[in-house]
Amino acid sequence: MQLLEGRKVTKTFGGLAAVFGVNFHIDQGEIVGLIGPNGAGKTTLFNLISGAYPMTSGGAFFKGEEITGLKPNQICRCGIARTFQLIKLFSEMTVFENVLLACLSGRLRGIKRSDAERRTEELLQFVGLSVEPTTPAGELTLANQKRLEVARGLATGPELILLDELMAGLNSSEVTQSMELVKRIRERGITVFMIEHVMKAIMSVCDRIMVLDHGVKIAEGVPKAISTDKKVIEVYLGDQHHAEG
């Protein structure tokens, strides 16, 4: 079943098209990767889906219903959560409060405080955040801040979560843990749409990958097909080989 569908999604800033005519869909239970060079419009696409920016034209549909033009809080309450590339935690609030507030404000708002507290504890455990819950969020390590962002996103009770560069800046053992986390999120029945630059991760975790370049979708398919696609190698993967060499 199609969970999320984008039709000719377009966003222009001034005369520049950051995202242009992108058609895409995410099926329920999938893990879909979104890759592309810097400035390709990946985060802009996430911002359009989550309502942070209004679309210039085109539309988005979630579970068959149009969500174009809704505010971010309304989209969250429809069941789409997100994390941020540049971490946006409530850094002076405690780890526990960050997640608790999301439990009380998202799609599950109206649940009892005690249920929300229990859910918070469960989620902190789920993402593998083993620090004291009363620690201010700003004092966590980068890896833990990213875990907390995921926990906060999940706390809103989403059916789809948008993960924006969850693994950027992490060391290789942390990347492995993050990959496990993404798989376990799917096992909870939550669909994942993720932007990632760590190729090892994206190739092994994703069912399907979309490639953006200059705001246009240039390829889409299973990881194996993408890794041998000429166009993708030219604009993205090739560049990386070059840089590594």
Place this chain on the structure above:
Amino acid sequence: MDRARTLPVYISSYVFSCLVFLLLATIPLYVNPYLVILLTSVFMYIVLTLSWAIFSGPTRYISLASSAFFGVGVYSSAVLGEVLPIPAVIFLGGIVGSLLAFCIGILTLRLRGMYFIIFTFGVSELMRHFLLWWETNMKGTVGRFVVSMEPETVYYFMLVIFAVCLIVAHLLKESRFGLSLRSIGEHEEAALHIGINVTLLKTLTFALSAFFMSAAGAIMATRWTYIDPSIAFNPLFSFMPVLMAIFGGIGRLSGPIVGAAIFAMLEEILITRFPYYYMLIFGVILILVILFLPSGLVGLIKRKSRRSS
């Protein structure tokens, strides 16, 4: 589990607050009239500062519209004082202030940072000049008389407004709305993305905080007997709450209360002892506080107690 441990602390602080209020309620029985009048103006500043902190503390939107709401309360009292009993006047004054804040909120709470500060200050000034223009050109006389009240009566009403304001501020802080307001102050965009209706929450809280400012204005007007736009909408009522809250410390409710109380007393002492230098001394003290006590007086006490424990 955390709550159970802090419960005795809660109860003892409730008992303490009740005792303090009991003491304050009986004060007019055994002190001289001057002190009652002084305490009334101290409580007026506490109400202004505390209600300012209800909104601006957690959200970090620095509002300079306090004098607009205070002045609206003052004028409500002047207009309604002759036809309605004083509790109704205070309540209606508060409602009018809230409605004004609601409208301002819808218009301006999309602005951030400096733009918000300047706009709210502009609103206060606009109110003052508009009323002045109205009275000069439409009514022909500037200023109004207000039905006056006994100093003790004014004191008691101000004390009740303070008590209600404190209870509301406390309940709000402990609720999930208090947490939501803090999240707006820390990262508004993230707050929006976890499902918080940021605009609505900000507007309602702004209106709530204006209620108390206007209520304080409505009762205070009865002590002044004569008011005009420059008295009612004095820009000092916008700046003082900000300074007092910073002086006391914004993070917890005791900060604005302590800050306003000490500041108001200090002002009274300086103005009577050093009428020519009081603003100068005032300014120096303020600069020192901001330089050396960034989290205010209450922050200093907290730091001291942490060090000794």
